[in-house]
Amino acid sequence: MKEIYFDHAATTRTDERVLRKMLPYFGEIFGNPNSQHAFGREAQKAVDEARDTIAKLIGAKPNEIYFTSGGTESDNWALRGICRALKGKGRHLIISKIEHAAMLSTAKELEKDGFEFSYIGVDKEGFIDLEELESAIRPDTILIGCMYANNEIGTIEPIAEIGKIARRHGIFFFTDAVQAMGALPIDVSSSDIDLMSFSSHKFNGPKGMGALYIRTGVPLGRLISGGHQERTRRGGTTNVPGVVGMAEALRLTKETQAEDSAYVASLRDRFIGRVTEEIPYVKLNGPKDGTKRLPNNADFSFEYIEGESILFSLDLAGIAVSSGSACSSGSLEPSHVLLATGVPEELAHGSIRFTFGKENTVEEVDYAVDTLKEIVGRLRKMSPLFNLKGDMQNV
Amino acid sequence: MYNDKVMEAFRNPQNVGEVENYNGLGKVGNAACGDIMQITLRIENDVIVDAKFKTFGCAAAIATSSTATSMVIGMTVEEALKLTNKRVVEELEGPPPQKLHCSVLAEEAIKAAIEDYRNRQKGVTTPEEQPKMV
Ligand SMILES: Cc1ncc(COP(=O)(O)O)c(C=O)c1O
Ligand code: FES
Numbered sequence: 001m002k003e004i005y006f007d008h009a010a011t012t013r014t015d016e017r018v019l020r021k022m023l024p025y026f027g028e029i030f031g032n033p034n035s036q037h038a039f040g041r042e043a044q045k046a047v048d049e050a051r052d053t054i055a056k057l058i059g060a061k062p063n064e065i066y067f068t069s070g071g072t073e074s075d076n077w078a079l080r081g082i083c084r085a086l087k088g089k090g091r092h093l094i095i096s097k098i099e100h101a102a103m104l105s106t107a108k109e110l111e112k113d114g115f116e117f118s119y120i121g122v123d124k125e126g127f128i129d130l131e132e133l134e135s136a137i138r139p140d141t142i143l144i145g146c147m148y149a150n151n152e153i154g155t156i157e158p159i160a161e162i163g164k165i166a167r168r169h170g171i172f173f174f175t176d177a178v179q180a181m182g183a184l185p186i187d188v189s190s191s192d193i194d195l196m197s198f199s200s201h202k203f204n205g206p207k208g209m210g211a212l213y214i215r216t217g218v219p220l221g222r223l224i225s226g227g228h229q230e231r232t233r234r235g236g237t238t239n240v241p242g243v244v245g246m247a248e249a250l251r252l253t254k255e256t257q258a259e260d261s262a263y264v265a266s267l268r269d270r271f272i273g274r275v276t277e278e279i280p281y282v283k284l285n286g287p288k289d290g291t292k293r294l295p296n297n298a299d300f301s302f303e304y305i306e307g308e309s310i311l312f313s314l315d316l317a318g319i320a321v322s323s324g325s326a327c328s329s330g331s332l333e334p335s336h337v338l339l340a341t342g343v344p345e346e347l348a349h350g351s352i353r354f355t356f357g358k359e360n361t362v363e364e365v366d367y368a369v370d371t372l373k374e375i376v377g378r379l380r381k382m383s384p385l386f387n388l389k390g391d392m393q394n395v
Numbered sequence: 396m397y398n399d400k401v402m403e404a405f406r407n408p409q410n411v412g413e414v415e416n417y418n419g420l421g422k423v424g425n426a427a428c429g430d431i432m433q434i435t436l437r438i439e440n441d442v443i444v445d446a447k448f449k450t451f452g453c454a455a456a457i458a459t460s461s462t463a464t465s466m467v468i469g470m471t472v473e474e475a476l477k478l479t480n481k482r483v484v485e486e487l488e489g490p491p492p493q494k495l496h497c498s499v500l501a502e503e504a505i506k507a508a509i510e511d512y513r514n515r516q517k518g519v520t521t522p523e524e525q526p527k528m529v
Contacts, residue, residue: 306430308453309405312397316406334429345429346451382411382457384422384433384449 002318009355015204021248025241050247059187070210071178074197075102077223082143084221090140097340125287126155148180152337153286154297163192205249209242260358265295267356274369298354301347304386305379313375398489404458421507424526427496434504455490455497463501
């Protein structure tokens with residue numbers, strides 16, 4: 001059976017070259033970078049180099065890069081760290097309605113601790129409402145947070161505009177760039193971004209490895225207390241193989257990013273084109289304009305049928321996709337992102353996310369569309385909401 | 396998440412569709428997830444001779460309704476009314492706990508179809524537009 005992976009927003013395969021670069025740090029170069037001897041120094045050198053590499057690739061200074069265990073930790077740190085550092089100044093934060101669960105559930109907890117959040121709405125294609133954002137600002141607002149690009153429907157948010165608004169009002173700006181980092185050129189030096197999270201496993205690096213960019217001068221309380229690692233801001237012995245792997249993965253990604261993104265976008269566009277033309281009663285979620293959508297993302301709602309049934313049917317045919325966002329697929333709630341864009345609940349139930357990668361092929365895309373057509377037709381015949389009228393016989 | 400038996404029932408569901416000259420129809424909606432199940436029955440001399448389902452539901456809903464309809468065919472109406480989702484779930488050795496509410500759909504739709512059949516016997520037809528929420 002074919003094995004087709006269309007779930008690159010969930011995670012990506014660790015690149016062979018990344019793995020090879022990491023292996024010595026599990027073996028001969030096993031030292032703790034904090035140790036004062038030769039073993040430690042060698043490990044420290046690798047960590048310093050990795051930090052330099054990453055900083056250069058995103059236009060940051062090396063001492064603005066802080067290693068974490070991934071996107072979730074970075075998001076937690078940014079929110080909780082700002083709250084701890086600035087609670088004397090204010091207790092109000094502004095974030096979008098379509099943030100990742102790492103943000104939304106952290107916000108829910110902070111609300112219990114007495115912080116207040118304004119959740120800013122989005123339009124039909126998932127773009128944040130800039131007017132609503134600006135008018136939500138209060139004298140006690142301490143952070144504006146908006147993801148760089150949405151993990152479910154691929155919307156690339158107007159980060160430059162949001163940053164300008166934040167600057168104008170003297171408020172720190174945080175962005176979750178977990179989905180954007182692998183696909184888009186990002187340069188923090190020419191932006192108004194103060195805090196930014198990213199995660200290695202979304203760009204062919206190892207899992208459980210990420211970073212938080214903290215612009216010089218931004219006050220941030222600690223999330224993880226411990227030793228003096230990360231310039232005393234994040235305790236815990238450094239994950240040396242992870243750090244080395246993330247740096248190499250980012251270096252390789254940025255080296256061919258323009259070509260890879262163009263290629264992946266061509267697969268996406270072929271897929272979107274064929275599905276829209278050949279399968280009736282579907283709705284593309286997220287931006288129509290391909291330049292404002294993550295190159296790897298296609299998200300569809302299929303009327304009259306349930307996402308999970310489509311997901312498992314595709315899985316049986318060897319095609320791996322995700323229904324809503326991977327993290328919410330364990331719950332019964334329809335996706336908060338789709339509901340925020342105004343998709344009715346039944347439609348939100350029947351949504352599937354396809355995310356492509358550079359190792360996918362046109363043949364795989366075509367096979368997937370052909371298979372999907374069959375599956376959707378079969379499930380619709382099973383649906384009490386779908387009456388087989390004449391014009392629907394063949395769908 | 397699902398065991399082999401559930402996946403097999405999902406992959407090759409039995410009794411999909413609508414019984415041609417059905418005389419009992421039950422349509423129920425699931426309050427937990429918003430999904431919908433329709434079951435049609437052909438009942439002759441108080442014995443269920445055919446049963447079919449249609450669902451706007453998840454894989455667990457498809458698997459449990461396939462099993463439930465197979466189980467009620469050949470049963471008397473009284474026996475079918477005693478069929479619980481627990482029996483269906485035992486038969487499938489699953490699905491997982493967070494999906495138990497899906498198996499309730501089939502049980503409730505069968506009960507609703509039998510009620511509709513009895514009403515028809517009395518000359519009352521139940522409106523079939525709105526699913527009953529369970
Ligand atoms: C937008 C976004 N933020 C945060 C995360 C969490 O990242 P990680 O898996 O590294 O904890 C994800 C990944 O699913 C994501 O897509
Ligand atoms: S989740 Fe709705 S029927 Fe299973």
